Amino acid sequence: MKLTDLDAQPYRSGGFGEIYTGTYPDGQPVIIKKLSRTNKSTAQLAQIQLEMLIMKRCKHENIIRLIDYICEDENLYLIMERATGGTLMESIVSRQHYSEYDARYFIQQILSAFNYLHRHEIAHLDFKPDNVVLKDMINQPGYKPILKLIDFGSCKFGQTQFVRQMTQGYASPEQLLKKEATVQSDMFSLGVVTYIILSGAHPFDFKNPSHMNEQIIKGQWSWNPAFDQVSDFAKDFITRCLKIEPSERMTSKNAMRHAWIENVGLNFKELELSRNQMKQFMAVLKLKSAFLVVKASIMVSEMVETQESGFVDSIIKVAGEGK
Ligand SMILES: Nc1ncnc2c1ncn2[C@@H]1O[C@H](COP(=O)(O)OP(=O)(O)O)[C@@H](O)[C@H]1O
Numbered sequence: 001m002k003l004t005d006l007d008a009q010p011y012r013s014g015g016f017g018e019i020y021t022g023t024y025p026d027g028q029p030v031i032i033k034k035l036s037r038t039n040k041s042t043a044q045l046a047q048i049q050l051e052m053l054i055m056k057r058c059k060h061e062n063i064i065r066l067i068d069y070i071c072e073d074e075n076l077y078l079i080m081e082r083a084t085g086g087t088l089m090e091s092i093v094s095r096q097h098y099s100e101y102d103a104r105y106f107i108q109q110i111l112s113a114f115n116y117l118h119r120h121e122i123a124h125l126d127f128k129p130d131n132v133v134l135k136d137m138i139n140q141p142g143y144k145p146i147l148k149l150i151d152f153g154s155c156k157f158g159q160t161q162f163v164r165q166m167t168q169g170y171a172s173p174e175q176l177l178k179k180e181a182t183v184q185s186d187m188f189s190l191g192v193v194t195y196i197i198l199s200g201a202h203p204f205d206f207k208n209p210s211h212m213n214e215q216i217i218k219g220q221w222s223w224n225p226a227f228d229q230v231s232d233f234a235k236d237f238i239t240r241c242l243k244i245e246p247s248e249r250m251t252s253k254n255a256m257r258h259a260w261i262e263n264v265g266l267n268f269k270e271l272e273l274s275r276n277q278m279k280q281f282m283a284v285l286k287l288k289s290a291f292l293v294v295k296a297s298i299m300v301s302e303m304v305e306t307q308e309s310g311f312v313d314s315i316i317k318v319a320g321e322g323k
């Protein structure tokens with residue numbers, strides 16, 4: 001198969017490559033993510049293969065499904081199901097109503113995806129609002145949107161990760177300090193995202209990245225005034241995610257049993273201030289987001305490149321299976 005068989009049209013540019021919309025031969029709408037293979041180190045090539053392999057293996061309602069891929073000398077194209085409801089924050093600001101109940105419903109789905117990934121020793125490691133999309137946007141009362149986690153470009157499987165990439169503002173203290181990232185790092189990012197979707201504000205000094213990073217490492221944050229309308233259950237949930245020490249954070253399994261998630265605290269109050277703040281936050285994000293991604297610069301040690309080169313071969317081989 002070739003890209004031209006999919007009637008590919010540019011969608012929007014991502015960080016690493018380009019994104020296209022297209023139609024798969026069976027008629028289903030797809031998104032095609034182009035990953036360039038030129039001028040890449042062995043480690044970078046291996047990380048691209050890992051992204052594809054992990055997506056291929058994941059079968060979960062809240063994780064975007066990889067339908068197929070095209071591997072050419074210069075590029076690898078990931079062909080995945082297309083979610084049409086926009087990213088998480090885009091959908092929140094355009095909804096008719098938005099309450100803590102809705103926010104909780106979103107977080108429940110993310111937790112379900114995380115619990116699946118973490119059970120399989122997969123850490124996502126770049127969890128942020130941009131990397132969550134809505135399956136569709138249906139403006140019907142009572143319609144429950146389905147979230148899909150995307151972008152496995154930074155993921156780690158067991159001890160295996162070839163290139164470290166993170167986004168400042170969501171990355172955990174251990175990621176910022178270049179210590180070992182684990183599934184618990186995702187839980188820190190979840191704390192940040194939960195804070196944002198409930199208040200429309202960032203828990204740390206987002207406008208000033210170096211101050212923000214200092215605060216993250218020291219665990220310095222406070223409640224935005226929008227939290228006056230939010231339940232103590234939700235605040236407890238966030239607090240338990242934003243712990244500096246990975247082992248003190250809730251695990252995804254425990255988080256699923258947290259009172260806020262399980263059932264208590266159904267709260268239908270409109271989060272008006274939060275939504276207004278979110279619009280402003282999104283504007284800041286547009287300006288800043290490109291500067292907050294820290295990639296390739298922190299390369300995996302040469303050890304991984306040499307000692308694990310057998311693994312690189314094997315993931316390429318496994319990824320080729322079933323074609
Ligand atoms: N399957 C998909 N359905 C809908 N939109 C998608 C899909 N995959 C990616 N996108 C959109 O493209 C953007 C970039 O994709 P992503 O995989 O996150 O690439 P990058 O690694 O460059 O961040 C996402 O933030 C999202 O807006």
Ligand SMILES: [Mg+2]
Pocket residue numbers: 014130131151
């Ligand atoms: Mg992304």
